[in-house]
Amino acid sequence: MPQPKVILKRGRANPVWHGHPWVFSGAVERTTAPFAPGDLVEVCDAQERSLGHGFINPRSQIVVRMLTRAGEPLTSGGLADVAAHDLDDHLVVSALIERRIQQAAALRQRIGLPSAATSAYRLVNSEGDGLPGLVIDRFGAVAAVQFTALGMKRHEDAVWKALLALPAPPAAIVETAAGSFAQVEGFSAVARQVHGDPALVQEGVLCSENGIKLTVDLKGGQKTGMFLDQRDNRLLLGHYCAGARMLDVYSYAGGFALSALHQGAREATCVDISPRALALCQAHAERNRLGPLHIVESDAFRYLEAAPPLHFDVVVVDPPKFARAHKDLAAAQKGYQRLNALALNTVRPGGLLATCSCSQLVDEETFERTIAAAAADAGRRVTVLHRGSQGPDHPVPPAFPEGRYLKFLLLGVA
Numbered sequence: 001m002p003q004p005k006v007i008l009k010r011g012r013a014n015p016v017w018h019g020h021p022w023v024f025s026g027a028v029e030r031t032t033a034p035f036a037p038g039d040l041v042e043v044c045d046a047q048e049r050s051l052g053h054g055f056i057n058p059r060s061q062i063v064v065r066m067l068t069r070a071g072e073p074l075t076s077g078g079l080a081d082v083a084a085h086d087l088d089d090h091l092v093v094s095a096l097i098e099r100r101i102q103q104a105a106a107l108r109q110r111i112g113l114p115s116a117a118t119s120a121y122r123l124v125n126s127e128g129d130g131l132p133g134l135v136i137d138r139f140g141a142v143a144a145v146q147f148t149a150l151g152m153k154r155h156e157d158a159v160w161k162a163l164l165a166l167p168a169p170p171a172a173i174v175e176t177a178a179g180s181f182a183q184v185e186g187f188s189a190v191a192r193q194v195h196g197d198p199a200l201v202q203e204g205v206l207c208s209e210n211g212i213k214l215t216v217d218l219k220g221g222q223k224t225g226m227f228l229d230q231r232d233n234r235l236l237l238g239h240y241c242a243g244a245r246m247l248d249v250y251s252y253a254g255g256f257a258l259s260a261l262h263q264g265a266r267e268a269t270c271v272d273i274s275p276r277a278l279a280l281c282q283a284h285a286e287r288n289r290l291g292p293l294h295i296v297e298s299d300a301f302r303y304l305e306a307a308p309p310l311h312f313d314v315v316v317v318d319p320p321k322f323a324r325a326h327k328d329l330a331a332a333q334k335g336y337q338r339l340n341a342l343a344l345n346t347v348r349p350g351g352l353l354a355t356c357s358c359s360q361l362v363d364e365e366t367f368e369r370t371i372a373a374a375a376a377d378a379g380r381r382v383t384v385l386h387r388g389s390q391g392p393d394h395p396v397p398p399a400f401p402e403g404r405y406l407k408f409l410l411l412g413v414a
Contacts, residue, residue, distance in 0.1 A: 003089070004033040004041045005048070006056065006064055013045035016052070016066065019399035021127040023054070023064035037186060038150040040067070040089040055132065055151025059186045065132035065149050067096065093151075094158035097131060101162035104129040104136075111392050114138065120207040120214065121393045122228050127403055128395035133185075134159065137228055139216045140207035142200055143170035147189060148181035160194055172196025174218050191219060210235045212258050213287050217280065229390035230255060230318065230356070233408045236388065237316065237354050238263035240410075244313035247271070247346060249300050254281030254293070256316045256354070261290040265314075269294040271303045304342035316354040317343045323359040332359055333370050340374035344382070347413045353382065360405040367407045386410040 008016070012027035023043060035041060041056045043064055053074055054066040068074055074092050104124045108114075113121040123143065124136035133149020136159075143163055147153040156175075163170055173195040182189035193201060204215035209231055216226045234255045242264035248257035251270035258281075261268050270281050270293065278295045285293040296303060300319065317339055323332035340355050347353050357367050368384070375382045388408035390396075396403035 002033055004031055004035040004039065004056070006031050006041050006043045007048060008043065008045055008051075010046040013051060015399065016043060017045070017070070019069060019397050021054075021066040021132055021397060021400055022062045022402075023066070025058070025061050025063040028063055038154045040093055040151070055149055057150050057185055059150075060184055065127075065151065067093070067130065067132065090155070094155050094161075097134075097152075097155055097158040098162040098165070100124075100130050101136075101159065102166070104131070105166050107395070108393055113393055117211045118209050118231070120209050120216070120226060120228060121231070122391075123393075125394045125396075127397060127400060136163070137226070138170065138207075139205045139218070139226070141171040142196070142205045142207075142218070143173045144176050144218055145173060145194070146176045146178050147187075148178050148185070150185040150187050153182075153185075153187050153189070164195065170196070172200040174201055176218060209255070210238075210259065210262070212262055212284070212290075214253075214284055215280070215287070217276075227252065227255065229358075229394050229406050230408070232391040233354070233356075233388045234259040236386065237314070237352075237410065238265075240352055241265040241314050244351075245311070246314045247307075247312040247316065249304065249315070249317045249343065250319045251281060252277045252318075254284055256318065257281070257293065258284055258288065258290060260314065261285070261293065262288065267292045267294065269296060269312075271296045271298055271300060273297065273299050301339065301342065304339070304346065307342075307346045309345050310348045312346050312351065313348055314352045314354070315343050315347050316356075318354075318356040319358075321359045322357070323361045326361060329361055332362060333366065336362070336367065336370045337374045337377065340371055341377040344375060344378035344380045344413060347380070349414055351413050352385075353411045353413050355409050355411065357407045358405055360402050362407070363401070364407055368409065371409060371411070381414040382411040383414075384409060385412050 007029045008027050009029045037057045042053050043051045050070050052066050052069040054064040056064050119140045123138045124131055124134055126135055133152035135146045137144045174193050177191045178189040201218050204217055207214050238259035241260035244265050246260040246265045246268040249271045251272045254270050257268035257270050272278050275297055322335045323329050390406045
């Protein structure tokens with residue numbers, strides 16, 4: 001049976017041609033053959049010129065997730081060899097996945113991960129490593145894997161094989177549940193251990209970040225267990241916290257506060273609504289002999305509304321995603337504006353505010369405009385000292401702005 005082709009509408013091929021890894025359902029004119037969700041297809045422009053290959057799933061608005069670009073072979077020998085040797089798509093894609101996981105590991109080694117100070121890092125960042133629908137995080141001896149696309153989930157055996165073939169293979173592999181992604185894509189995803197001794201993950205996984213010893217909860221934690229994208233921003237902010245009274249709002253397991261204390265902060269306060277996260281934060285502080293640390297279980301807005309004015313030298317607000325869909329954008333901007341105005345009220349003159357957004361739909365310009373409005377509301381003058389995003393172990397194709405979801409602004413406050 002010939003491989004199905006997805007023919008795009010006239011004028012809709014340019015993003016894919018320039019390297020955008022998603023094809024949206026509205027861009028598709030027709031398909032040339034029957035297919036099953038998760039199958040490999042060839043994507044073509046309106047003149048049927050090849051743009052590359054990807055996984056198709058009509059259940060999702062992202063109907064194709066691209067694996068290769070035009071002229072890039074699926075196999076090391078090229079597509080002609082595939083036909084000559086009569087290899088099926090599953091074997092071809094599995095071999096491609098294994099090669100790209102090896103390449104991703106080599107890239108992390110090139111940028112110095114893991115290191116003596118850091119054993120928690122992202123090994124595979126989905127589209128950034130040419131593996132759409134696959135995220136792999138390393139926490140010391142354990143790899144945490146999350147599938148967010150059906151096509152990639154169908155090749156999970158290739159992922160396990162590639163991980164175990166690495167020069168420094170994980171002693172244990174855990175699959176973490178993909179939640180809403182699995183529901184949209186139409187596959188079952190439950191948290192489970194795939195490889196290794198269960199004792200390695202039973203009581204939390206030991207790892208380190210910038211010299212701080214951590215225990216990651218792979219069973220009940222967020223995402224794959226920890227937000228690794230802020231690692232470099234946590235280190236940066238800590239540099240400015242010597243002698244400071246610091247506030248970490250939406251602290252989760254206390255990453256920013258721990259980094260601040262590790263680098264000489266006088267004291268830190270962690271605010272989060274989750275008692276489980278705060279217990280982990282306290283345990284991390286005790287394990288690393290860091291303090292004094294104050295724990296506050298509260299909704300962020302309620303805490304900031306009642307917080308003493310001009311009390312902190314450094315304040316961090318790192319909220320969860322406020323905008324999950326375009327219909328949420330207006331409310332998200334109001335939320336960011338209100339949150340940051342309240343946070344600014346707690347910063348002493350001459351202090352710092354670090355503010356973040358992980359909402360993919362809120363771009364950098366919009367976010368900065370919203371922060372400017374928040375400063376006006378609070379009657380404070382702010383200046384941008386640093387703009388940051390996710391670290392280099394979260395690579396992003398240049399034609400894929402959606403991949404640059406994390407915004408980090410360090411502001412001077414007068």
